[in-house]
Amino acid sequence: MKFLVFADTKIDSFVQMQLIDLARSLSKVDKMDVSFSYHSNLERDKDIVHVSQFWNPYPREIQLEGWKSDVYLRSFGTQFHTEDDVVWDTLDQLKTHPHREFLKQVLLFSEDFRLEELCIVKRPGMAHAFKLRKETFQVHYNREYRKHIQNKRVLDALFCHIILLANKRFVAVPPQTQQLYQDLRPTLTKLTSAHSTKDIAESILQMAAIIEQHTELSDMKTAYRSFSDKPQLSDIENNTQEFDDLTRNSETKTEKSIQKEDDKDGKEEQEKEDYSSWHDETSDPQDSFLQMDLDQGTNTDLLGEAAREAESGDAVFGSVQTSAQSTDNNDFNTQNEHEAETDSNQSGSDSKANYPYGEVNKNVTEHFVPAKPASMEEMAEYEAFQLEIAPFVTQLKQNFLKTMEHKRTSPREDLHFGRLGKKLTRLATDKNPRLFRKKTESQHELDTTFTLLVDCSASIFNKMEETQKGIVLFHETLKTLRIPHSVVGFWEDAADATTNDQPNYFHEVISYRNSLHQSGASIIQLEPQEDNRDGYSIRRMGEELLKRPEQQKILLVFSDGEPAAFDYETHGVLDTHEAVTKTRKLGIETIGMFIANGEVTEEEEKLMQNIYGPQNVVVPSAKELVDYLMPVLRKLLFKAL
Known part of the structure; x- marks a missing residue:
């Protein structure tokens, strides 16, 4: 029985993203969110515009304009003109x-x-x-x-x-x-x-x-x-x-407050070491003017929390504890506060710094599950999959190697463009002279790495076997071409998820360090689990890809439905879309492959379009995954040449 009509109404995620952009533009609030509620109102303290479920039963045109009018009324009208x-x-x-x-x-x-x-x-x-x-x-x-x-x-x-x-x-x-x-x-x-x-x-x-x-x-x-x-x-x-x-x-204290603290904690202040500074407002520089050591970042390729790679344009910022000095001009209160707020935003005190994986993922806890040694049954099943997809692997390998060889051995002289050659007499003797050449290339090697992220939610239970065949094709092809890669399954434990803790698991069945010489039998260990929090998983695998030294980085995502996790239903699509956009801005090519249930619906196509844009592939059924994955791999590999 359905007690309320709006309780079972599914909101188009793309429409919600449009309304959020509209609300943020009109309200001038970067973090303004849009929520669908019984009545329309503005929660100013929480930066939420509530649009009314009143419009849900109406036709699409009226529905969209009605929601827009709610956003207009709240993010522009109430925001600026209601007391x-x-x-x-x-x-x-x-x-x-x-x-x-x-x-x-x-x-x-x-x-x-x-x-x-x-x-x-x-x-x-x-x-x-x-x-x-x-x-x-x-x-x-x-x-x-x-x-x-x-x-x-x-x-x-x-x-x-x-x-x-x-x-x-x-x-x-x-x-x-x-x-x-x-x-x-x-x-x-x-x-x-x-x-x-x-x-x-x-x-x-x-x-x-x-x-x-x-x-x-x-x-x-x-x-x-x-x-x-x-x-x-x-x-x-x-x-x-x-x-x-x-x-x-706390850092812009008045002279009186400083004096009070000095009186209260005199002993502690005596033990502290002061570093005096000098500027136009002080009468004269002190003896210990900026006497300290400043170290520039060391040369390293580490991308974690260790030292960063130094650059020629680096500026060194140091925090200095200075002794209080009286000045002639003190009318800088407003300016100082503004500058302090701007500096705070730049230093990461905003919500983006507090929640690097998105505010909806702020309570996620991460758990890595290592691959177990493959059992005899898993090895036998993998060998059966390997035999089935062997013709596809051979075809991809041959096409790729032929293209590489053709590019390497193609003519390098007598070209219409390139470097100017030495045979310049052709300029006078030939009507259509070819005076240019190209530098001879050495054996071409791919500077590429892949990560395959596999949705292990419960809804994939009837597709897992065919999905594993696609993963085997992915692994065997890249292994044959000596391209490092990883395969990671992801899911959220719905049974243990609470408001303050949402455990998310990453099952790495193929790792970068072993991908070129290990058997792929551990792929069979991927099993249907519970929920899927795609946005968080894409962000995390993007971070792992950034640590790789290869120039071209590709993230491929296998999914079979809309993201669904604890307190994630409303913002799941939007969060995943933002994760994809952010990952692409980092230089990682991100592609989504959606595995349907036998027939692709318009809603499924629109869902993938909303999340991944044009870089998505919708597979009608799991049985056709290998056929659809072949051209995707071929295109990505040839693009790397």
Whole structure:
């Protein structure tokens, strides 16, 4: 049984990515997120725009424009033109009112109505979405009005009447509220011409005094709109602490605070060693002016947390503890704070530095599973797979070696372009002289490495055998051509996943160090497990590829469905798309291969397009994986030549 329609509705990930980009552009907040909720509102403290599930049942065109109008209204309207404190204070004053829900709904509708007009004036491009929104709401509230009249919910019906009247569509005032409507009419007129949230709040409080006299009317039962909750004091303190850390307030202390700390911890300060510095504001340089050793990075090819490779343009940054000096000019507070905040962002204090694998993966714990020695059964099964794919391996090898040989032995002289040769007399004797040559190449060697990342989620249980054949083709082909590579299965343990701990496993069945001489029987050890967190896995394997010395690095991903893990359903596709984009920016060619269940649907094609862009391959069934993998490997290998 389905209790709620929206609970089973699947949101298009590409649409969500569009809405997130739109919200970030309009709100000027880099980390603004979009969530699908029952009502549309803005959580300013969490940087989340909530768009309404109200639009889910509508056709695609109306649905998209409706969500866009929600984003316009919140990320541009509410973000810059709503005074949250005024709304919260007004709602606090209405807490004990007998008709508080009705007044709250009128308050929120009036604010949205004002914001719509403001958005259209400041951003005319939003007019189309708001026009469609208004037409849809007219039909919806007309239907709601009739329902409330039948159920004798008079204040609910009056609220619908107010909305329809504001949108220039007239319906009769509910008979029981005729007198109330006449009393409220002057105040309602003021709401349509309000210029600020404060103006609306004042009118609502006037309405509260009027409607309080009508004790015979019960309060409104339906909630059509909502507003974000007021942040608690603890949240404000946490945010203040984070802001202080971000702006380095602890490092820009005033002279008084420094003096207090000196008095309190005098003994400790005496034991500390001071390094004095000099600049234009100090009277004279001290004796120990910048006396310290500065070391430049050592020459190394390590890419981990050890020393980095030095470059000719390197600048050395050192942190120096200086003694406090009085200056003649002290009007740098604002500038210093701004510079401190910018420096903090550059040094990695933002969320990207705190969550290098994405905020949705901040609670992931990593576990590596080494390959076990292959059993007799695994070796026998591998040999059977090897015999089956041997013709494909031979074909790839022959085509590749012929291409390499042709390139190596192709004519190097008498060319139309290249280096200028010595036989320049042809310029006078020939009508179409070939005066150029190319430098003779030595034996061409591939400077390439591969990583194959295999989705080991539970949904691949009926495809694993055919998937293993594709992995065997991958391994045997690269092994024959002496190209180092690795094969890694990944999954998340759904049974042990909690809010604070999501264990993710990497099963390396073929390693770089042994890939050119080890048997691939350990590939058979890959088995269906539970969930898959693709974005995190792609980021981690990208890091491992960056450690490789080869120039060309290729990451190939086998997957059979949309990413699904603990608290990952909403942002799984978006996180994976961001991981692919980031990995490609690092110079790693990332290609996705999707294994369908016998027939490729439009949704599956669109999913892969959303995640990997044009560099994706959709395989109709696992049985055809080898046939589809052949041209992919051929293209990648020839590209490396």
